[in-house]
Structures are given as C-alpha cells and as structure tokens.
Amino acid sequence: MEISTQQVENALAVKVRGRLDNYWTEHLRTNLEEFVRGGAHVIRLDLSEVSFLSSAGVGLLVLTYRQLREIGGTLTIASPSVRVKQVLDLCKLSPILLTS
Secondary structure, three states: OEEEEEEEOOEEEEEEEEEEOHHHHHHHHHHHHHHHHOOOOEEEEEEEEEEEEOHHHHHHHHHHHHHHHHOOOEEEEEOOOHHHHHHHHHOOOHHHHEOO
C-alpha cells in the first residue's frame, strides 16, 4: 500500500493506493494519527485506487471520522473505487463519509 499527501486549501488530501486489508489498515491508522497530531483536522481520503476494503478498514474510517468530529474536524472520502463504494453502501456509510 502507498500513501501520499498534499495540502489543499484547509484540508489534507490523503491518497491511498492498494489493498486496505487488516495488515495495511494498521499502517494507515498510524499515518492518520500522525496527521491529526500534526494539526490536520480536515482530511480528505482519495480511495480511488484502493482495490479492497476489509472490515478493519471500515472500522478505521468510522473511528477516524468520530475522532475528528470530536475535535471539530472532518473526514470525507473523495473518489472511492467501485469496490470501496460498494462496501460503504453496504455498511450505510456512504451518506456520512462520501463527498457529493
């Protein structure tokens, strides 16, 4: 899995490539925690190149969303891959996490 970041206006754009399975979810969690500790309270995840999203990955998205909300921040997902969108739809998370 690859993670790249770019500051876009007031948000940190985080692009994730690869599989977001149980192993790589922990890697992304560590990175997201570092971003938040570094002052990023508005995070936009680009998951357009994520080929697999496990239940652990879904859990991380929900956890990060809640943590950011508690500090007045936001987590949104821009450009989900077809597979990611299917999982988010199945979990009823699309209305909460996806940008319009």
